[in-house]
Amino acid sequence: MTQALQLDILDLRHFSAANLKPLLATETREWSQRLNWDYRTSIDLILQYLDSRVLPGYVAVEGSRIIGYVFCVYEDAKAVIGDVYSIDSSDGRFSAKDIERQLLEHLITTLQNSPGTDRIESQLLLHASGRLSAVFRAADFEVFRRDFMELRLDGRKRKEIPKPPAGLAMRSWTEEDFTPAAHLIASAYTGHLDSKINDQYQSIAGSLRFLHNIIRFPGCGRFDASASRVLLSDRTRELVGVLLCSQVKNNVAHITQVCVAPEWQGRGLGGLLIEDCAAHLRQNGFKTVTLTVTQQNYGAVRLYDRLGFVRMHAFDAMLWVRPQMRLARMVDHNGAS
Numbered sequence: 001m002t003q004a005l006q007l008d009i010l011d012l013r014h015f016s017a018a019n020l021k022p023l024l025a026t027e028t029r030e031w032s033q034r035l036n037w038d039y040r041t042s043i044d045l046i047l048q049y050l051d052s053r054v055l056p057g058y059v060a061v062e063g064s065r066i067i068g069y070v071f072c073v074y075e076d077a078k079a080v081i082g083d084v085y086s087i088d089s090s091d092g093r094f095s096a097k098d099i100e101r102q103l104l105e106h107l108i109t110t111l112q113n114s115p116g117t118d119r120i121e122s123q124l125l126l127h128a129s130g131r132l133s134a135v136f137r138a139a140d141f142e143v144f145r146r147d148f149m150e151l152r153l154d155g156r157k158r159k160e161i162p163k164p165p166a167g168l169a170m171r172s173w174t175e176e177d178f179t180p181a182a183h184l185i186a187s188a189y190t191g192h193l194d195s196k197i198n199d200q201y202q203s204i205a206g207s208l209r210f211l212h213n214i215i216r217f218p219g220c221g222r223f224d225a226s227a228s229r230v231l232l233s234d235r236t237r238e239l240v241g242v243l244l245c246s247q248v249k250n251n252v253a254h255i256t257q258v259c260v261a262p263e264w265q266g267r268g269l270g271g272l273l274i275e276d277c278a279a280h281l282r283q284n285g286f287k288t289v290t291l292t293v294t295q296q297n298y299g300a301v302r303l304y305d306r307l308g309f310v311r312m313h314a315f316d317a318m319l320w321v322r323p324q325m326r327l328a329r330m331v332d333h334n335g336a337s
């Protein structure tokens, strides 16, 4: 009779990159099959952090084999749960989902008991919506459904992209757009649901951090300046729209950001940015372009539907704010109004 192996949940920082490599290779295959996403660049980043033993998180160990992991990164008083992933235990006693739940419970408990952590965010792109939401809800998180959408480029007819309206010009991204784009993002997302889910959008400093992560780090694909677009006023040179695009796999691009200044919305500019980017990608041999959108962002969802994007997958975004902070924000808000 084979004896059931014990399943232990242990601190991630006790393990090196080499210990996790086999599990991460399995996860990489899943990202590729399910989301058409080459996860190797993100994995390389995780491996670097693992080797410097600075990544907070947990692993699930069966015997001497790591079969699951969860990690987070800190940004001041905020923790972002970056990923959770597991395979079934070899004796069939624990499913991948059971293990992922246990790993999350451990990490959430640790974070909620850390006085320095006032906010926890997480977007688990690989996991289907609802799969892990019960763990988060039980820990007092809000859960938001998001869609992963895809536009096929290969079968699309070549179509004339309209010119920007008089007074505006469109061009590819350049380094000088970095700071103006942060101002535009902070203004486009004022009072927006997505700035509740990701607090980087709530300020210019946060938007700069967002841009830094997207443009300088390979965590969300490799930034493609030539496919990214800005729309600016001829007269003032002020940015009125921006679209950021990264390559996530050979022939697959991902729009990591699209926004238009509030006073310019609803005049076709968002559509124009996406159509122009898609035409560029198509000319350069890309087969598909993807993006993610919060289901309650109805205007954006309608636009993507109209442009021909198709829902491939729904996943969840989670948010927890320490109760004292929620109260402080309400007092601030009431005091200001």
Ligand SMILES: CC(C)(COP(=O)(O)OP(=O)(O)OC[C@H]1O[C@@H](n2cnc3c(N)ncnc32)[C@H](O)[C@@H]1OP(=O)(O)O)[C@@H](O)C(=O)NCCC(=O)NCCS
Binding pocket: 188, 189, 192, 194, 258, 259, 260, 261, 264, 265, 266, 267, 268, 269, 270, 271, 272, 292, 293, 294, 297, 299, 300, 302, 303, 306
């Ligand atoms: C989402 C967003 C980028 C769309 O940009 P936009 O410039 O407002 O989009 P468009 O004008 O191309 O399309 C929006 C609507 O205007 C309509 N429209 C298009 N051209 C138009 C024109 N010339 N005149 C009037 N309306 C027009 C479109 O038909 C569309 O209508 P619909 O909502 O019924 O589908 C923009 O609203 C935004 O920045 N929102 C905040 C940030 C955000 O949510 N980003 C997306 C995150 S996934």
